[in-house]
Amino acid sequence: MPQLLPSLTPKGAKKSDPHGRRKNAARKHHKKRKKHHKKRHHVKHHVPPPSVPPRPNPNPGGGSLPPAPDLDHRNAERLLWRAGFGPRPGDLDAVVATGLDATVKSLVYPSGSATLNGPQPTDDDGNALAPADAWGHDHLWWLDRMVRSDQQLVERMTLIWHDWFATSNDKVSDQQLMLNQNATFRANALGSFKDLLTAVTTDPAMLIWLDGIENTRWDPNENYGREVMELFTLGADRGAYTEQDVRELARALTGWRADWTDGVGYGNFRFDPDWHDATSKTIFGQTGNFDWQDAVRLCLANPFHASFFVTKLWGYFVPTPPDSATQAALQKLYLDSGYGIAPVVGAILRHPDFYADRALVKPPVVYNAGLLRLLRRGVDTTAWAWLGSQAGQQLFYPPNVSGWDYSMWLDTSTWKARSDIVTYAVRDAAIDPWSNSTHYSTTESPTDAVAAALAFLSGPTLTDETRKALGDFSGSCLPSPMADWEQSPYRAMRQNALRHLVLTSSDWQAN
Amino acid sequence: MRTPRNTANCCRDFTRTELFRQASAQAGRGLPPIEPGMPAPAGTGLNRRSFLARGAGLALSVYGAQRLGFRALEEGVAAAAAAPPQPVLVSLFLPGGCDGMSVLAPVGDPAYASLRPTLKLDPSAGTAFLEDARLRWSPAAAGLSTLHGEGKITVFPAIGYDHPDQSHFTSRHFWEVGALDTTARFGWMGRYLDLAGSEANPLQGLSLNGDLSPALAASRVPVAAIEKPEDYSFWIRGVDDPVLEPTLEAFGALGNLPTSDAVRAGARQVATEVDTVRRSLAPFATSDGSPSYKSPVTYPDSDLAKKLAGLAAMLDAGLPLRCVAVDADGAFDTHSNQASGLPADLQTVCDAVLAFQRDVEARGIADRVLITMWSEFGRRPQENGSGTDHGAGGTAFVVGSRAQGQMVGEFPGLAQLDPEDNLRSTSDFRALYCALLEQWLQFDPSGVIPGAGSFSPPAVVKS
Numbered sequence: 001m002p003q004l005l006p007s008l009t010p011k012g013a014k015k016s017d018p019h020g021r022r023k024n025a026a027r028k029h030h031k032k033r034k035k036h037h038k039k040r041h042h043v044k045h046h047v048p049p050p051s052v053p054p055r056p057n058p059n060p061g062g063g064s065l066p067p068a069p070d071l072d073h074r075n076a077e078r079l080l081w082r083a084g085f086g087p088r089p090g091d092l093d094a095v096v097a098t099g100l101d102a103t104v105k106s107l108v109y110p111s112g113s114a115t116l117n118g119p120q121p122t123d124d125d126g127n128a129l130a131p132a133d134a135w136g137h138d139h140l141w142w143l144d145r146m147v148r149s150d151q152q153l154v155e156r157m158t159l160i161w162h163d164w165f166a167t168s169n170d171k172v173s174d175q176q177l178m179l180n181q182n183a184t185f186r187a188n189a190l191g192s193f194k195d196l197l198t199a200v201t202t203d204p205a206m207l208i209w210l211d212g213i214e215n216t217r218w219d220p221n222e223n224y225g226r227e228v229m230e231l232f233t234l235g236a237d238r239g240a241y242t243e244q245d246v247r248e249l250a251r252a253l254t255g256w257r258a259d260w261t262d263g264v265g266y267g268n269f270r271f272d273p274d275w276h277d278a279t280s281k282t283i284f285g286q287t288g289n290f291d292w293q294d295a296v297r298l299c300l301a302n303p304f305h306a307s308f309f310v311t312k313l314w315g316y317f318v319p320t321p322p323d324s325a326t327q328a329a330l331q332k333l334y335l336d337s338g339y340g341i342a343p344v345v346g347a348i349l350r351h352p353d354f355y356a357d358r359a360l361v362k363p364p365v366v367y368n369a370g371l372l373r374l375l376r377r378g379v380d381t382t383a384w385a386w387l388g389s390q391a392g393q394q395l396f397y398p399p400n401v402s403g404w405d406y407s408m409w410l411d412t413s414t415w416k417a418r419s420d421i422v423t424y425a426v427r428d429a430a431i432d433p434w435s436n437s438t439h440y441s442t443t444e445s446p447t448d449a450v451a452a453a454l455a456f457l458s459g460p461t462l463t464d465e466t467r468k469a470l471g472d473f474s475g476s477c478l479p480s481p482m483a484d485w486e487q488s489p490y491r492a493m494r495q496n497a498l499r500h501l502v503l504t505s506s507d508w509q510a511n
Numbered sequence: 512m513r514t515p516r517n518t519a520n521c522c523r524d525f526t527r528t529e530l531f532r533q534a535s536a537q538a539g540r541g542l543p544p545i546e547p548g549m550p551a552p553a554g555t556g557l558n559r560r561s562f563l564a565r566g567a568g569l570a571l572s573v574y575g576a577q578r579l580g581f582r583a584l585e586e587g588v589a590a591a592a593a594a595p596p597q598p599v600l601v602s603l604f605l606p607g608g609c610d611g612m613s614v615l616a617p618v619g620d621p622a623y624a625s626l627r628p629t630l631k632l633d634p635s636a637g638t639a640f641l642e643d644a645r646l647r648w649s650p651a652a653a654g655l656s657t658l659h660g661e662g663k664i665t666v667f668p669a670i671g672y673d674h675p676d677q678s679h680f681t682s683r684h685f686w687e688v689g690a691l692d693t694t695a696r697f698g699w700m701g702r703y704l705d706l707a708g709s710e711a712n713p714l715q716g717l718s719l720n721g722d723l724s725p726a727l728a729a730s731r732v733p734v735a736a737i738e739k740p741e742d743y744s745f746w747i748r749g750v751d752d753p754v755l756e757p758t759l760e761a762f763g764a765l766g767n768l769p770t771s772d773a774v775r776a777g778a779r780q781v782a783t784e785v786d787t788v789r790r791s792l793a794p795f796a797t798s799d800g801s802p803s804y805k806s807p808v809t810y811p812d813s814d815l816a817k818k819l820a821g822l823a824a825m826l827d828a829g830l831p832l833r834c835v836a837v838d839a840d841g842a843f844d845t846h847s848n849q850a851s852g853l854p855a856d857l858q859t860v861c862d863a864v865l866a867f868q869r870d871v872e873a874r875g876i877a878d879r880v881l882i883t884m885w886s887e888f889g890r891r892p893q894e895n896g897s898g899t900d901h902g903a904g905g906t907a908f909v910v911g912s913r914a915q916g917q918m919v920g921e922f923p924g925l926a927q928l929d930p931e932d933n934l935r936s937t938s939d940f941r942a943l944y945c946a947l948l949e950q951w952l953q954f955d956p957s958g959v960i961p962g963a964g965s966f967s968p969p970a971v972v973k974s
Contacts (some may be wrong), residue, residue, distance in 0.1 A: 041587050100711055109578035319774060357772070358772060358774070359772050359774040359775045359778075360774060361774060361777075361778060409777055410777065410781040410782045411781060412781060413572070415781050415782065415785050416745070416785060419745060419747075420746070423746050423747055423748045426748050426749075427748065430748040430749035431749055432749060433749060433751070452660065463768075463770065463775075465768040465769065465770070466765060466768060469761070469764055469768055470765075470766050473757065473758075473761045473764070474765075476757065477757035477758065477761075478753075478754065479753050490588050490612040490753070490754060492749065493749060493751060493755075494754055495752045496747065496748060496749035496750045497747065497750045497754055497755075497757075497761075500748075500750065501758065501761055501762075501765065502745050503870075504762070504769075504782075505765050505782075506765065506766070506768075506775050506778035506779045506782060507775070510774050510775050510777075510778045
């Protein structure tokens with residue numbers, strides 16, 4: 001979850017939530033079908049609605065969007081990193097030539113299905129991946145799509161939905177179900193949020209993750225009913241819903257069940273009218289014999305939904321909150337289009353705030369995929385799975401139902417993992433200082449060395465101070481004097497070091 | 512990734528278990544979901560932060576206390592160090608299921624020779640075990656034999672629990688959590704620290720293994736692992752001496768650059784901390800591998816010996832340790848080639864323990880520390896040709912100047928085995944834990960060990 005909106009991110013509330021670590025307990029429970037359902041303990045107190053307009057204000061008034069900026073080299077770099085997984089060599093020039101309008105349009109409204117350019121992903125021995133079966137291959141399989149897909153925004157949006165509807169295989173325990181959910185995210189990545197929410201509500205992985213299959217008319221389980229409002233559609237502590245609404249919504253969502261087979265897992269997910277509570281419920285002040293489809297409809301029709309949706313989505317792209325005119329315009333686009341995702345994302349990608357000089361830390365998997373794209377390397381090692389885990393983002397294993405904490409990507413452990421990712425990524429690209437066949441320059445100057453490193457990395461935008469510090473390093477890192485035999489290998493090392501320093505610099509980690 | 516040694520002789524389950532645990536520890540998340548029903552190791556899911564305890568000169572991985580900033584942890588360590596010294600308990604684990612009959616060989620038992628035709632100890636080898644004429648210390652356990660002769664070891668010749676589980680994973684988990692409970696998520700020492708420890712001193716529960724030890728996993732208070740020096744050494748492809756060191760220093764230089772952007776500033780702050788952690792020396796060795804402290808005794812050359820030597824130095828320096836966990840070198844899952852592999856691994860452990868005891872004696876701190884040596888189970892009395900398979904009753908030892916020195920539970924003999932032909936247990940590991948809590952840590956075991964009241968704690972500590 002992006003850290004933009006404090007009112008939407010109940011800090012600490014999810015930390016102690018046992019979601020995702022109840023695999024065995026869930027199974028036992030399923031087998032026994034206990035009479036008294038054990039309530040999940042949410043460490044949260046009910047807070048009355050604030051007297052000032054809650055953030056985000058559900059009714060920001062009217063407003064229009066400011067004109068889009070020009071797409072220069074810097075802005076093109078920003079666009080390809082935040083709406084995808086970074087540029088491949090040559091991409092920036094092509095995008096600048098295409099212009100902003102046409103580029104955003106092609107990102108937001110891609111035609112047909114995606115093409116994956118480049119060789120198929122493999123493990124270290126050249127074998128095809130087994131994403132449904134082998135540990136870590138699910139991560140690799142998706143990382144490969146991020147690297148190779150020509151529909152970059154579709155993959156990036158799929159990643160956002162994976163965080164928004166954060167489901168972990170820690171509890172689901174079925175990689176195929178996780179892949180199926182991933183396909184649902186991708187198919188609806190830029191379509192209608194209503195279709196997406198409808199599909200997610202009955203998605204088998206989600207039915208396991210938030211106990212939809214435990215939610216019966218005899219023993220209502222509030223897990224999904226609460227999270228669908230708090231994290232997926234409305235936001236906590238805004239006055240959008242009451243605790244009574246949570247209970248009533250949970251009853252509306254009853255009826256989904258599955259069969260457990262030892263050694264196989266859950267299967268045969270289905271709606272069973274006998275398990276559904278068909279009696280009357282009152283939700284958001286409306287009364288009826290609501291079912292799960294009504295639950296989805298009522299959440300989306302809640303007057304607090306559009307403001308939640310556009311501000312949360314904005315937070316994945318821009319580190320500062322939208323001004324009220326922008327928020328109003330985005331809400332209008334969203335509602336006028338019938339919960340359209342593409343119009344809102346398109347407007348964000350054209351907004352001047354998107355291009356402002358304010359950094360966002362790249363999520364670890366974006367960092368990793370971007371490196372591979374830059375180096376024109378495919379997925380050919382399983383190292384990315386454990387490196388991703390060490391860097392704090394193993395795909396299909398978000399830490400809890402509120403997703404990854406986007407304000408906590410970097411610490412001394414994850415930073416080192418990113419440095420290790422660079423070392424693994426340049427496996428074939430690094431210069432061998434001691435090679436007999438290639439002989440690195442014996443005369444390259446410190447300034448030329450920095451220029452060569454930046455050219456090798458397709459000229460990333462760096463801050464002035466970082467550029468100067470690289471120059472200082474380049475001028476001071478070699479011993480002086482050097483013997484003749486040291487001139488070439490030490491300069492080759494300096495070149496490798498400069499590239500590594502650029503790729504681990506704060507300017508490259510966060511931009 | 513650390514892989515178990517001598518895996519060729521281990522059962523597949525043991526190797527796999529070790530790898531899963533490593534992967535899980537690295538991920539800081541749950542286990543790979545391959546083994547339904549396998550208990551998740553205690554502490555699974557606890558996030559890890561690298562923390563430099565400057566006052567202590569230690570680079571740590573801290574687990575828990577996510578709310579506390581590093582400054583609060585620094586202060587917590589300092590406050591705990593200023594308090595009077597506490598007794599320290601060291602849990603030394605022999606992974607894989609150590610063959611107790613190869614530590615204390617029942618050479619005087621009539622069935623021994625027929626059950627162990629190739630592995631049996633020569634009746635004249637090793638040293639006599641003075642508490643039971645049927646048993647002999649194997650030569651590899653000479654270190655323990657010496658300490659036993661000095662009255663510094665309480666021996667459990669057949670320890671275990673009823674209805675023994677012969678899965679490495681499950682039985683180890685039981686020992687780690689101090690209960691026969693596959694769903695328990697916190698270690699027995701971690702639960703003790705939750706009740707008796709500090710909210711801000713991660714050194715109170717210290718793993719010397721480089722990652723969180725499940726027995727130390729706590730729910731409320733922070734615990735820590737010593738960062739393995741190699742865990743925080745940077746490898747930059749194509750960069751070696753003499754360019755490597757300036758490059759690593761440049762991490763810090765780039766991190767120190769000023770910027771007005773808050774996110775960029777945060778990223779730079781982390782780079783600066785990376786440089787600081789990297790420069791700090793591990794307590795066991797400087798960056799060139801030599802110890803950064805002086806030991807008053809000579810230790811044998813092994814990883815465990817280095818860790819214990821560092822531990823003695825830390826205790827002597829007054830670091831506020833209370834529970835320590837360390838794994839022995841070697842793999843004790845000796846399904847095959849036991850005769851050629853086990854003695855060396857066993858001797859490595861016993862020699863290191865003897866050296867540690869001599870070290871703390873020389874430093875005058877021997878009254879403050881007690882080691883409890885254990886393994887998840889013993890091995891089957893009937894050998895399988897070249898090794899032994901998973902058994903039940905095993906051996907445990909409480910080692911230290913304050914150890915009671917009298918055997919707990921008798922050796923049950925080989926004439927009557929349990930229904931699965933394994934050694935019967937004559938003591939329960941939970942009773943041992945209750946005794947350690949009560950007699951050594953001076954803490955009521957009833958809040959720590961489930962069902963503590965049903966065990967009669969044996970005397971393991973001199974009163």
